[in-house]
Amino acid sequence: MNIILGTAGHIDHGKSSLIKVLSGTDPDRLPEEKSRGVTIELGFAHLTLENFEIGLIDVPGHADFINNMVSGVGALDIALFIVAADDGWMPQSEEHLQILNYLGIDNVIIALTKSDLAEDLEFTIELVREEILGTSIEDAPIIPVSSITGAGIDTLKTEILSRAKNLQAAPKHHIPRLSVDRAFSPKGTGTVITGTLTGQALRKGDTLTCLPEHISATIRNVQNHNKSLDASVSGMRTALNLPDLPLKQRGKPGVSRGSLLTLPDHLSPVDTLDVKLQREGRPITGQSATTRALKNTETVILHHGTSRTRARVVLLDRSTLELGDQCFAQLRLESPIAACTGDRFVIRDGGQQGTLGGGTIIDADAKARGFRTEERTQFLTLRAEAPDTLRPLILSELSKKPALNIHSPLTNIPFTKDFTQQTIEKLAKEKKVTLRADWLLAPPWWKEITQTAGTIIDQWHASNTDSPSMPIGTWRTQLLAAGAPEGLLDAIEKQLINNGYTKQKDGIANEDHSLELPDRLAPYASQILKTFQTHGLTPPPRVEIAPDDPSKQALTFLIRSGQIIELDPKALLDAAHFQKLRQSIIDYLSTHTRATASELREQSGASRKFIMPLLESLDEEGVTIRDGDFRTLA
Secondary structure (H helix, E strand, O other): OOEEEEEOOOOOHHHHHHHHHHHOOOOOOOOOHHHOOOOOOOEEEEEOOOOOOEEEEEEOOOHHHHHHHHHHHOOOEEEEEEOOOOOOOOOHHHHHHHHHHHOOOEEEEEEEEEEHOOOOOHHHHHHHHHHHHOOOOOOOOOOEEOOOOOOOOOHHHHHHHHHHHHOOOOOEEEEEEEEEEEEEOOOOOOOEEEEEEEEEOEEEEOOOEEEEEEEEEEEEEEEEEEEEOEEOOOEEEEEEEEOOOOOOOOOOOOOOOOEEEEOOOOOEEEEEEEEEEOOOOOOOOOOOOHHOEEOOEEEEEEOOOOOOEEEEEEEEOEEOOOOOOEEEEEEEEEEEEOOOOEEEEEEOOOOOOOOEEEEEEEEEEOOOOOOOOHHHHHHHHHHOOOOOOHHHHHHHHHHOOHHHHHHOOOOOOOOOEEHHHHHHHHHHHHOOOOOEEEEEOOHHHHHHHHHHHHHHHHHHHHHOOOOEEHHHHHHHHHHHHHOHHHHHHHHHHHHHHHEEEEEOOOOEEEEEOOOOHHHHHHHHHHHHHHHHHOOOOOOOOOOHOOOOHHHHHHHHHHHOOOEEEEEEOOOEEEEEHHHHHHHOOOOOOOOHHOOHHHHHHHHEEEEEEEEOOOOOOOHHHEEEEEEEEEEEEE
């Protein structure tokens, strides 16, 4: 099993020396670090304990290099918190602890280094214990160690091993993500990046995307602590050789610290984040910039993964955020980053003088508009209950957007597409969600929108009593205005047709709808019907039957209600004569093998004006089959 252990603690408290004793590797690799005796950049080493392969990350302790420290502790399984016995609790001890808290790292071992220099070791341990009372690590073990004498080292390794055995297995359903902490190009090799992998494995030959730069690259080689591998797994310090991935240069996009590597088509860079923001109640000695209230719209430095960018803080329901308080807030970023809902972050003041706070990303697909609305507050409250669990993520997303495309229902989440689809199917079986076509729907909303769809038709009938159906185009336009997605209209139509509505050519109607003739048109309709019934198969031309507007309206109603049959605009018959003519053709063809249009016209007594459109209609219905000049019964 691969895990990551990282250090934290004040400068010159022996972090690098302890890593060297544990692993045999000096994590300080830069000449300046060796000459100054100060860790500046992240250092890396490796430790094997039984069947655990432990990647060690050594972070800077100096206040000037806190930015590098934050980049190193984002993906820790275990934190080795360093306090020197001859120095005790110091300002950077407090700041590093707060950073661990903001990042949700609570699996902590306290190493009391330089124990050989303590005048009274028991008293020193007691003082450290007092400093951490009331903090997240007040129950953490304090293990005295000395990198000089080797005292306590075996005890420390035993504790690390015990913690490793109790770690939960890495999530199986997370996409692979690797936040880049180093990027360089050895001669003859091409670009090499390093970082800590989380999520599923990465293998040689995999194609990745580098975000936020949107650059595609293929893995040529995978290494872990200078050993070539076929694949890297979650919790492993990983080096990838990506020869087709350029390094970032001035004016040219490329990979650098802060970039994220993952599979294509899973994440998108974002510049607005809804978050739950908190501030520790304990002030950091010597950092007056961080003890004051955090102001609404203040500019801060956002640390996420290994990335760092300026951001504006918009507080949801207040003008300031004091020490010890928390609230929902929005971070509006100066530069986009690749982040997921559920990720942890840290913010420092704009002048880089101290850590202000941190918390959890509640929505990595946030929009600035409507942030301070009651609807958004309700959504954030619901989402904040479990921002790192897929089922509640889906359900809370439906509270915000009740109709989601099933192929990409949520953006910027750490879960694989297969696991997302499996979870949706389970929710559908439990009737927690509704599936229609390619849509994932909130059941109450689906019920509401289909009711609205029916109401639109019913209201049309009420206003157009002489119309048999509502034009389908008009209905769809009104349904879109009511909030239905365009891609869902067919599914809504199908739902209505299965529940009391009918499709009529280019219209849709309630099955219970019956046409009504306005009283003022009744005399005209009566006269028109009488004319058709009197003249049988030889009615007068349409212009004579309906010469004015009232009679035209009455004729339209008679056609819509089926009392007059319109074979074509110039061929009209009353229903009784139409049915008689239609049946006569069917009867004739049933006793004759086939017949021409002329033969059918002659036997029926109807003119060509009526017989031809009727025959074409019978062809379309499938009653007759045309073969050249002849027709037969189907």
